[in-house]
Amino acid sequence: MPKLGMEPIRRRQLxxxxxxxxxxxxxxxxxxxxxSRHAGVSPGIIAHYFGGKGAxxxxxxxxxxxxxxxxxQVAIDAFPEKSHYDRLIAIIKVNFSAHQISPIAAKxxxxxxxHALHEESLLRLQKISExxxxxxxxxxxxxxxxxxKARTCAKALAALIDGLWLRGALSAKGIxxxxxxxxxxxxxxxxxxxxxxxxxxx
Amino acid sequence: MPKLGMEPIRRRQLxxxxxxxxxxxxxxxxxxxxxSRHAGVSPGIIAHYFGGKGAxxxxxxxxxxxxxxxxxQVAIDAFPEKSHYDRLIAIIKVNFSAHQISPIAAKxxxxxxxHALHEESLLRLQKISExxxxxxxxxxxxxxxxxxKARTCAKALAALIDGLWLRGALSAKGIxxxxxxxxxxxxxxxxxxxxxxxxxxx
Amino acid sequence: MPKLGMEPIRRRQLxxxxxxxxxxxxxxxxxxxxxSRHAGVSPGIIAHYFGGKGAxxxxxxxxxxxxxxxxxQVAIDAFPEKSHYDRLIAIIKVNFSAHQISPIAAKxxxxxxxHALHEESLLRLQKISExxxxxxxxxxxxxxxxxxKARTCAKALAALIDGLWLRGALSAKGIxxxxxxxxxxxxxxxxxxxxxxxxxxx
Amino acid sequence: MPKLGMEPIRRRQLxxxxxxxxxxxxxxxxxxxxxSRHAGVSPGIIAHYFGGKGAxxxxxxxxxxxxxxxxxQVAIDAFPEKSHYDRLIAIIKVNFSAHQISPIAAKxxxxxxxHALHEESLLRLQKISExxxxxxxxxxxxxxxxxxKARTCAKALAALIDGLWLRGALSAKGIxxxxxxxxxxxxxxxxxxxxxxxxxxx
DNA sequence: GATGAATGAGTGTTCATTCAT
DNA sequence: CATGAATGAACACTCATTCAT
Numbered sequence: 001m002p003k004l005g006m007e008p009i010r011r012r013q014l015x016x017x018x019x020x021x022x023x024x025x026x027x028x029x030x031x032x033x034x035x036s037r038h039a040g041v042s043p044g045i046i047a048h049y050f051g052g053k054g055a056x057x058x059x060x061x062x063x064x065x066x067x068x069x070x071x072x073q074v075a076i077d078a079f080p081e082k083s084h085y086d087r088l089i090a091i092i093k094v095n096f097s098a099h100q101i102s103p104i105a106a107k108x109x110x111x112x113x114x115h116a117l118h119e120e121s122l123l124r125l126q127k128i129s130e131x132x133x134x135x136x137x138x139x140x141x142x143x144x145x146x147x148x149k150a151r152t153c154a155k156a157l158a159a160l161i162d163g164l165w166l167r168g169a170l171s172a173k174g175i176x177x178x179x180x181x182x183x184x185x186x187x188x189x190x191x192x193x194x195x196x197x198x199x200x201x202x
Numbered sequence: 203m204p205k206l207g208m209e210p211i212r213r214r215q216l217x218x219x220x221x222x223x224x225x226x227x228x229x230x231x232x233x234x235x236x237x238s239r240h241a242g243v244s245p246g247i248i249a250h251y252f253g254g255k256g257a258x259x260x261x262x263x264x265x266x267x268x269x270x271x272x273x274x275q276v277a278i279d280a281f282p283e284k285s286h287y288d289r290l291i292a293i294i295k296v297n298f299s300a301h302q303i304s305p306i307a308a309k310x311x312x313x314x315x316x317h318a319l320h321e322e323s324l325l326r327l328q329k330i331s332e333x334x335x336x337x338x339x340x341x342x343x344x345x346x347x348x349x350x351k352a353r354t355c356a357k358a359l360a361a362l363i364d365g366l367w368l369r370g371a372l373s374a375k376g377i378x379x380x381x382x383x384x385x386x387x388x389x390x391x392x393x394x395x396x397x398x399x400x401x402x403x404x
Numbered sequence: 405m406p407k408l409g410m411e412p413i414r415r416r417q418l419x420x421x422x423x424x425x426x427x428x429x430x431x432x433x434x435x436x437x438x439x440s441r442h443a444g445v446s447p448g449i450i451a452h453y454f455g456g457k458g459a460x461x462x463x464x465x466x467x468x469x470x471x472x473x474x475x476x477q478v479a480i481d482a483f484p485e486k487s488h489y490d491r492l493i494a495i496i497k498v499n500f501s502a503h504q505i506s507p508i509a510a511k512x513x514x515x516x517x518x519h520a521l522h523e524e525s526l527l528r529l530q531k532i533s534e535x536x537x538x539x540x541x542x543x544x545x546x547x548x549x550x551x552x553k554a555r556t557c558a559k560a561l562a563a564l565i566d567g568l569w570l571r572g573a574l575s576a577k578g579i580x581x582x583x584x585x586x587x588x589x590x591x592x593x594x595x596x597x598x599x600x601x602x603x604x605x606x
Numbered sequence: 607m608p609k610l611g612m613e614p615i616r617r618r619q620l621x622x623x624x625x626x627x628x629x630x631x632x633x634x635x636x637x638x639x640x641x642s643r644h645a646g647v648s649p650g651i652i653a654h655y656f657g658g659k660g661a662x663x664x665x666x667x668x669x670x671x672x673x674x675x676x677x678x679q680v681a682i683d684a685f686p687e688k689s690h691y692d693r694l695i696a697i698i699k700v701n702f703s704a705h706q707i708s709p710i711a712a713k714x715x716x717x718x719x720x721h722a723l724h725e726e727s728l729l730r731l732q733k734i735s736e737x738x739x740x741x742x743x744x745x746x747x748x749x750x751x752x753x754x755k756a757r758t759c760a761k762a763l764a765a766l767i768d769g770l771w772l773r774g775a776l777s778a779k780g781i782x783x784x785x786x787x788x789x790x791x792x793x794x795x796x797x798x799x800x801x802x803x804x805x806x807x808x
Numbered sequence: 809g810a811t812g813a814a815t816g817a818g819t820g821t822t823c824a825t826t827c828a829t
Numbered sequence: 830c831a832t833g834a835a836t837g838a839a840c841a842c843t844c845a846t847t848c849a850t
Contacts, residue, residue, distance in 0.1 A: 006809065026320030028230045032845060042811045044847085053845060107319055113372060114316040117309055118228030126372060155369075156362065156385045163365025167357075170315060170328060183358045190392045208834065234820060244836045249821060256820095408850090410813065430724030432634045436841060446815050451842060458841095511723055517776060518720040521713055522632030530776060559773075560766065560789045567769025571761075574719060574732060587762045594796045612830070638824060648832045650826085659824060 010049050011059070013039050018060045023104035027111035058121050061112045064105070065129050071097060072136060084143040085192075091136055092184045095161050096177040106169035133158050145195035153191045160187055212251050213261070215241050220262040225306040229313035260323050263314045266307070267331050273299060274338060286345040287394075293338055294386045297363050298379040308371035335360050347397035355393045362389055414453050415463070417443050422464040427508035431515035462525055465516045468509070469533050475501060476540065488547040489596075495540055496588045499565050500581040510573035537562050549599035557595045564591055616655050617665070619645050624666045629710035633717035664727050667718045670711070671735050677703060678742060690749040691798075697742055698790045701767045702783040712775035739764050751801035759797045766793055 017039035021030040024038075032053050036043040050056040075090040099105065116122035137154035145153050161184060168175025219241035223232040226240075234255050238245040252258040277292040301307065318324035339356035347355050363386060370377025421443035425434040428442075436457050440447040454460040479494040503509065520526035541558035549557050565588060572579025623645035627636040630644075638659050642649040656662040681696040705711065722728035743760035751759050767790060774781030 010809095027316065029320065031843085033843095043845085044811060045809090047846065048810075110316050110319070113368075114229065114312050117312070117372070118231065127374075130369065130372060152385070155366075155381075156389070159365030159369055159385070160358065160362045161365065162368050163361030163363065164357075166315075166364050166368055167332065167361055170319070170332065172329075179357075183354070183361070187358070187389065187392075190389075190396070194392070212834085233818085235818090245820085246822080246836060247834085250834075254820070408812090414813090431720065433724065435839080437839090447841085448815060448843080449813085452814075456842075514720050514723070517772075518633065518716050521716070521776070522635065534773070534776060556789070559770075559785075560793070563769030563773055563789070564762065564766050565769065566772050567765030567767065568761075570719075570768050570772055571736065571765055574723070574736065576733075583761075587758070587765070591762070591793065594800070598796070616830095637822085639822095649824085650832060651830090653825065654831075 007049065010041070010045065013041070014046060014049065014056060015060045015063050018056055019064075019104055019108050022108045022111050026107075027115060054121075057112075057115075058125070060108070061116075061122055061125050064108065064112075065125055068094070068100065068129070069132070071099065072132070076136070082143075084140045088137065088140045088144070088188060089185060091133075091140070092157075092161065092181055092188070095133075095165065096175065096180050098177075101165075101168065101175035101177055103169075103174060106165070106175060110166070110169055133161070141191075144192045149191075149195045153195070156191075157184065157187060160184055209251065212243070212247065215243070216248060216251060216258060217262045217265050220258055221266075221306050221310045224310045224313050228309075229317060256323070259314075259317075260327070262310070263324055263327050266310065266314075267327055270296070270302065270331070271334070273301065274334070278338070284345075286342045290339065290342045290346075290390060291387060293335075293342070294359075294363065294383055294390070297335075297367065298377065298382050300379075303367075303370065303377035303379055305371075305376060308367070308377060312368070312371055335363070343393075346394045351393075351397045355397070358393075359386065359389060362386055411453065414445070414449065417445070418450060418453065418460060419464045419467050422460055423468075423508055423512050426512045426515050430511075431519060458525070461516075461519075462529070464512070465526055465529050468512065468516075469529055472498070472504065472533070473536070475503065476536070480540070486547075488544045492541065492544045492548075492592060493589060495537075495544070496561075496565065496585055496592070499537075499569065500579065500584050502581075505569075505572065505579035505581055507573075507578060510569070510579060514570070514573055537565070545595075548596045553595075553599045557599070560595075561588065561591060564588055613655065616647070616651065619647070620652060620655065620662060621666045621669045624662055625670075625710055625714050628714045628717050632713075633721060660727070663718075663721075664731070666714070667722075667728055667731050670714065670718075671731055674700070674706065674735070675738065677705065678738070682742070688749075690746045694743065694746045694750075694794060695791060697739075697746070698763075698767065698787055698794070701739075701771065702781065702786050704783075707771075707774065707781035707783055709775075709780060712771070712781060716772070716775055739767070747797075750798045755797075755801045759801070762797075763790065763793060766790055 014035065017035045017037075018030070020038045021034045025034060032043045032046050035053075035056070036046060039045075046053060046056055050059060071094045072091065075094045076087050079086040079090060094100070112122060113126065116126040134151075134154050137157050138150045141150040141153050141157075161180075164180040164183065165175060168180065216237065219237045219239075220232065222240045223236045227236060234245045234248050237255075237258070238248060241247075248255060248258055252261060273296045274293065277296045278289050281288040281292060296302070314324060315328065318328040336353075336356050339359055340352045343352040343355050343359075363382075366382040366385065367377060370382065418439065421439045422434065424442045425438045429438060436447045436450050439457075439460070440450060443449075450457060450460055454463060475498045476495065479498045480491050483490040483494060498504070516526060517530065520530040538555075538558050541561055542554045545554040545557050545561075565584075568584040568587060569579060572584065620641065623641045623643075624636070626644045627640045631640060638649045638652050641659075641662070642652060645651075652659060652662055656665060677700045678697065681700045682693050685692045685696060700706070718728060719732065722732040740757075740760050743763055744756045747756040747759050747763075767786075770786040770789065771781060774786065
């Protein structure tokens with residue numbers, strides 16, 4: 001007798017196992033066996049629910065992208081539409097939230113970024129994530145540094161975020177959330193100081 | 203007698219082929235066959251000169267580290283010992299020099315960073331590279347922002363450099379050297395403006 | 405569900421195939437491919453059930469040791485505890501039983517003996533087999549030639565058995581069971597004649 | 607300028623190196639590299655003087671056969687033609703001479719015996735050696751146990767010699783020359799006692 | 809729905825042989 | 830004479846995938 005509604009449970013179980021395996025042994029040593037062992041199921045189940053290893057990896061990346069997308073939405077919606085500064089701080093904080101700076105998330109992100117360079121299917125997902133941070137930052141910065149400078153400032157802020165994130169991911173101490181947030185907010189305040197009143201947002 | 207003195211030639215040839223292969227098909231699809239094909243030699247030659255694939259990968263990373271180390275040295279030595287600002291600009295520019303922002307270098311760096319997370323031998327090399335940029339920046343910044351703030355500013359500047367570099371590597375347009383250098387120098391000038399005269403360098 | 409309980413079947417199948425391959429092409433030309441071909445399965449199955457070629461070779465040697473151990477036990481138990489002479493004849497006959505003198509067994513034994521000299525894991529198994537024949541012979545001989553001479557006589561008898569066995573294995577005619585048994589029993593009777601009544605067994 | 611008369615020197619050097627390598631790492635791990643390293647020459651030299659690895663192995667076995675053949679001749683010629691008993695003792699002693707029971711000789715003999723089973727060229731050499739011991743023993747035994755029993759006694763004596771030799775080669779203590787010679791001479795004396803005067807030698 | 813037995817292509821590595829020097 | 834660089838086939842082993850149960 002088939003158990004009903006197993007699909008979403010199994011899919012989630014396998015996605016979590018994929019991240020655990022990448023964290024533990026790395027992307028290139030992550031096999032269908034290492035994943036299924038982490039999930040406590042048989043290797044064959046991966047083909048059953050995803051069709052193959054490649055599709056599971058894609059689904060895992062998509063899951064991570066949706067997670068951070070949702071975190072962004074919650075963070076932004078916590079403030080009134082016009083609290084542009086508060087929203088920017090919130091966006092920065094999401095990038096260094098407990099969920100994002102965990103070693104497991106950091107290693108998996110880095111692995112996917114690297115792999116995406118040579119895998120069309122992952123590259124598309126990668127680009128969506130890349131541009132969302134920029135457009136979120138740009139939108140709010142328009143009201144603080146003006147339309148002309150917003151995009152440049154967004155690029156700098158996004159780069160600082162990713163750079164701190166990358167250096168943290170590679171360091172033994174991990175990502176230092178508080179220090180990272182402090183550096184980002186300092187840069188933000190300098191930008192606002194420099195460019196405020198330059199022009200109006202539209 | 204056989205051809206003598208082939209060792210340095212072949213070693214360099216194989217290191218170049220390794221970078222080309224990583225650029226072309228990615229780290230995880232780079233095999234001894236793909237490398238030897240790029241080098242135009244037989245697969246067995248890798249074992250002959252390096253003992254194995256792992257040692258060749260290590261040698262390749264070491265070669266890249268030494269390249270950038272040498273570029274740094276040349277750049278810094280171009281200015282008198284006390285031209286701290288000029289030296290900082292030089293350090294920034296080296297990171298976005300033609301040699302470093304080529305797609306081949308960018309992809310190989312990223313691949314090694316990711317792989318280093320689960321490979322002790324690469325991790326050690328990684329840490330050397332990581333700390334050198336910080337210490338170079340910190341040394342010069344002491345004279346411009348004071349001892350107390352030098353390290354924090356160095357961390358921020360290094361993170362911005364790496365972040366711009368990472369985003370560029372992942373983007374289709376590649377790394378935009380001029381724009382990146384501009385953003386870095388802007389951050390640098392803000393730092394100097396903010397902290398100058400705070401304290402003396404020692 | 406997949407076919408269950410295949411493990412003991414496959415293991416036995418692969419052990420038999422290993423002996424066949426050693427018989428046919430020799431130890432040094434026995435590869436995972438030659439073994440899997442004899443077993444009618446794919447090469448990968450060896451890693452699946454034994455972890456590697458080395459473990460399969462060990463398992464094969466262990467299987468042969470257990471076979472002869474069992475044959476010894478059956479042969480000895482066929483006679484009352486005090487029929488020392490009959491038991492000695494039985495031990496001799498087991499060494500030249502159809503199962504032991506088959507070309508396949510002879511070649512495999514010789515291959516393992518040679519290989520054991522440079523392979524710790526096989527050497528341990530080798531020593532067990534070596535000493536068992538001596539101790540079996542010594543025990544029974546005590547009652548026929550006395551305690552003092554039992555061990556020396558056992559050594560001579562064991563050496564004669566192994567020597568006949570070795571010469572037979574190397575000769576085109578194979579091992580001549582009847583002639584070999586006759587020579588061994590002749591030696592045994594001379595020993596008894598010479599040393600009987602020398603001392604009591606304890 | 608070519609050095610003259612290098613051929614016999616190099617051939618001997620490589621044969622010795624082959625035995626050393628078999629002693630050290632075993633037959634199956636003996637490669638042209640391991641041999642040339644022991645000889646202190648380049649791997650290519652093997653092809654130059656022997657044509658290939660196989661021919662060197664054959665030459666090594668032939669060298670060992672000639673060595674023991676020569677030892678036999680010297681040992682037999684030391685006694686007057688009619689000293690049949692002394693000559694038999696001498697034959698036994700040669701088999702356990704310092705030169706034959708060295709671990710290096712023992713391991714190499716065993717390796718060749720095993721390998722000979724699947725290599726026609728070695729098998730022919732093997733058979734010559736095998737039958738020479740038998741015919742030497744048979745010839746002398748005719749005068750002590752009579753024509754009819756000589757061959758059977760020779761087979762038993764040869765088997766005892768080889769068996770003691772084999773067990774010694776495989777044991778950690780090595781071959782015990784004195785004990786082995788004692789066991790062989792005891793068997794010889796029993797044979798003479800039993801069969802003397804049975805018939806005349808021709 | 810789920811298993812795990814089985815496959816076979818692909819990997820890194822070893823190694824006898826060849827050959828230009 | 831002698832070298833050692835270079836080859837490429839053969840090897841043990843890994844692993845994504847398939848499939849009978």
